[in-house]
Amino acid sequence: MPSSLPDVVLWSIPAFVLLTVVEMVSHHLHPDEDAAGYETKDAATSITMGLGSLVFDALWKIPIVAVYAAVYELTPLRVPILWWTLPLMLLAQDFFYYWSHRGHHVIRILWACHVVHHSSEKFNFTTALRQPWTTWTVWPFYVPMIALGVHPAAVAFCSSVNLVYQFWIHTERVGKCWRPIEFVFNTPSHHRVHHASQGGYLDRNFGGILIVWDRLFRSFVPETTAPVYGLTKNIHTYNPLRVATHEYAAIARDVRASRDWRERAGRVFRGPGWQPKAVQQAEQAEGAGPPQRSDPSLTSPAAEGVPAQESPSAVTS
Numbered sequence: 398m399p400s401s402l403p404d405v406v407l408w409s410i411p412a413f414v415l416l417t418v419v420e421m422v423s424h425h426l427h428p429d430e431d432a433a434g435y436e437t438k439d440a441a442t443s444i445t446m447g448l449g450s451l452v453f454d455a456l457w458k459i460p461i462v463a464v465y466a467a468v469y470e471l472t473p474l475r476v477p478i479l480w481w482t483l484p485l486m487l488l489a490q491d492f493f494y495y496w497s498h499r500g501h502h503v504i505r506i507l508w509a510c511h512v513v514h515h516s517s518e519k520f521n522f523t524t525a526l527r528q529p530w531t532t533w534t535v536w537p538f539y540v541p542m543i544a545l546g547v548h549p550a551a552v553a554f555c556s557s558v559n560l561v562y563q564f565w566i567h568t569e570r571v572g573k574c575w576r577p578i579e580f581v582f583n584t585p586s587h588h589r590v591h592h593a594s595q596g597g598y599l600d601r602n603f604g605g606i607l608i609v610w611d612r613l614f615r616s617f618v619p620e621t622t623a624p625v626y627g628l629t630k631n632i633h634t635y636n637p638l639r640v641a642t643h644e645y646a647a648i649a650r651d652v653r654a655s656r657d658w659r660e661r662a663g664r665v666f667r668g669p670g671w672q673p674k675a676v677q678q679a680e681q682a683e684g685a686g687p688p689q690r691s692d693p694s695l696t697s698p699a700a701e702g703v704p705a706q707e708s709p710s711a712v713t714s
Contacts, residue, residue: 401478402554409561415534417522417566423570424521432569433519433626440523442635447526449637454532461536465549469668475547483551487606489542495610497538498603508669509644510534516640518627520592524599530641559605573620583608586602586620593624649698 424434476482501511513529542552565571566588573579573586583604591602601618604611612619632643651664660673 438635443523443527445637450528453530455535467545492664494605525564589673
């Protein structure tokens with residue numbers, strides 16, 4: 398990384414530790430019956446997932462850097478790292494982060510990576526550390542930035558800034574912020590919605606630093622009722638290996654049970670919870686149709702600001 402760009406994640410670690418301790422003490426001294434709070438095993442699992450992600454990210458980085466470097470060498474464009482270009486790079490990275498995040502919710506093989514971050518039934522600063530070990534699915538979304546002449550190290554820096562920003566929004570101890578901030582930026586209130594498993598809240602508020610992308614692309618929902626965190630079918634385990642791989646295992650089981658290649662492709666590349674029509678009809682006939690994740694078009698009434706409890710969206714794990 399160019400010497401002018403600091404390692405913001407490394408520099409932020411003391412703040413992460415301090416804020417987590419403060420939040421833990423806050424929950425202990427002033428418990429909130431309506432908050433999910435902390436649970437020792439859950440927090441330990443989240444921290445373990447975070448530490449493991451550092452190791453696996455270092456491994457995935459080798460081929461990813463090679464691809465980025467090749468694209469950067471092939472493009473004739475160059476964007477200098479200056480005081481006025483860096484904010485534009487951050488804006489561009491946040492835009493592509495939105496689409497990466499949204500894609501990781503509506504394509505099952507990508508969801509298998511991202512589901513790790515949603516697997517906790519708690520919502521606190523340690524939840525921010527619960528990161529996947531298979532982030533090889535993320536890099537394609539930032540290739541356009543490289544092709545436009547942004548140095549790979551600058552993309553990495555912007556991604557780190559985005560990641561550090563999102564740490565503070567994983568908390569129940571902050572209610573709603575000043576209205577202009579809530580309108581422009583991702584906040585704890587917006588991100589609590591994102592981590593909720595209720596139907597009207599599901600697959601909403603994908604923004605990283607800014608919430609304006611969700612408003613623009615109709616995936617925004619305000620926090621109106623208390624969120625229920627976790628998955629719609631929780632995995633009930635603190636085993637880090639299972640947390641990291643459970644959805645990949647579920648995909649493998651579904652693919653093995655599929656009747657043809659069309660269904661196999663659907664089990665991998667359609668949305669989480671997708672079922673072939675024949676299976677849906679059979680289960681509906683039995684009166685036990687499986688819950689479905691909200692449609693990838695994200696144009697349900699909830700996207701228009703209808704309170705979550707009134708939304709007809711159904712859910713899945």
